[in-house]
Amino acid sequence: MSKVKRLQKQAERQARHEAKIRTGEATYVRYEPRTQRKAQPNRLSQHKSVTEEYEERQQSTEEALKVYRRLLPTLLQRMSHIPDLRKPGKVKHQRTVLMVYGILMFIFQMSSRREANKTMSQPIFMENMRMMFPEWETLPHADTLNRFLKRTDVNTIQESLIELFKNLIRKKKLRQETVNGRYVLAIDGTQKFTRDHCWQSEYMERHVGANKDPQYYVYVLEAVVTLENGMALPLMSEFLRNEDYRDASTKQDCESKAFRRLAEKLKHHFPKQKFCVVLDGLYANGPIVRICRQCKWDYMIVLKQESLQSVWQEFRALKTEEDSLVCQWGERRQAYHWVNEIEYDYDNCRKREKVHVVTCRETWQTTDAGTGQKQEQVLQYAWLSNFPLTKRNVFSRCTRMGRYRWKIENNFLVEKHHGYQYEHCYARSWNAMLGYHYLMNIARFFHVLAFKTDYLARKVAQSGYDKTLRLLALACTGSVMNADRINVIVSQADRYYLRFVA
DSSP: OOHHHHHHHHHHHHHHHHHHHHHTSEEEOOOOOOOOOOOOOOOOOOOOSHHHHHHHHHHHHHHHHHHHHHHHHHHHHHHTTSOOOSOGGGOOSOHHHHHHHHHHHHHTTOSSHHHHHHHHTSHHHHHHHHHHOTTOOSOOOHHHHHHHHHHSOTHHHHHHHHHHHHHHHHTTSSGGGSBTTBEEEEEEEEEEEEESSOSSTTOEEEEETTTTEEEEEEEEEEEEEEOTTSOEEEEEEEEOOOTTTTTTSSOOOOHHHHHHHHHHHHHHHOSSOOEEEEEOGGGOSHHHHHHHHHTTOEEEEEOOTTSOHHHHHHHHHHOOSSSEEEEEETTEEEEEEEEEEEEEEETTTTEEEEEEEEEEEEEEEEEOTTTOOEEEEEEEEEEEESSOOOTTTHHHHHHTTGGGGHHHHHHHHHHHHSSSOTTOOSOSSHHHHHHHHHHHHHHHHHHHHHTTSHHHHHHHHHHOHHHHHHHHHHHHHHSOOOHHHHHHHHHTGGGOOOOOOO
């Protein structure tokens, strides 16, 4: 196609779009599209002296410590209720000290218990920890924490994290980051690790390869709070278990069963909290929709083309041009169509749910790197919605709720490949493995909040997430901190106001 014809078609398309805007059939949406991630500059160090480098480490540690010390009292108060089954006469380290040690293992990204023993017992590290956490007088052994987690009720560790999130809600720290007054809760499952032999009866089982060899794996359903400013806060984990499958009495556990258990726990801890649950296409079915309705949750569930054929037939039959909207989102054009009040029968037509369906066709222009020609890219989306769709809310619900589901995938990526050792079990005991997983979630929670404060957010933008994490670890292991400055932060921790950047 010649350049003249291409420009002519572009002008005609723009004229048609402006005509639709005048008649009210289309609208421009003033909403910033996702910005591309900037590449890190390939340059030498900007520090001109040892003093400058030391000051950067000191200040970065101080800013992170302000967040840690501000959150710790709530966390430690809840953790003080963890049952301690050890013999009182042989207890050397209190349970809160063990919990702080476990959290610091993941804050400083220790890849194993052996590395934790080796690195965290170094004199420089110990001296810095005593300054930052005065309650930590002596260093526990990693095996001491492991033995404690084997016998205790590790669910109380997860409840401590939930209480921490509740405290942020009560203090309205995250209210501005909600969407339409609701916290967007992304729920999805992921594999934690696999084994060729069965250590615990709770492991899931499958058969792989040409010979159908048994493989044992751990699968977990995660609930992550996704906020407008980009934060993804881990909130709750529900592990798939396999106790009853060994004797063939029942089928293996699955994500749907785990979702029911997770929903019960969420409703128990947040009976009146407004959530918008975003789910992938696996959960587009009647029982899951019923659970969300009973819990009074808003939801946006991905609807695949091969799912719910009766709903798709109703959608295609009832779709009209009146229930449609065209939006210009940055350089992308979005065409929405929706149908409200579709009745979905399931369980042999004995149960019925009312759903609302919306589709989005997104198009944009790209330039081919080889030929330099313009190419049109197309993406198709579809969701089940809890609320009826209108021209006023369709863009917000699809773009700011439904598409926020990808943030949980980014969270999995960070936890698995950026130092948190998500796929490492840390213990052969099932109970201890759960405990380490919950401690890892707390450390991730701390990091997400700390890296959204003003100074550290700028450091992450300049150097990247991984390098900022390594900077904090190096600051605590490389040299002794300025004790006077650290003591001021520790003594005045309750005065600091947590403010998160957009």
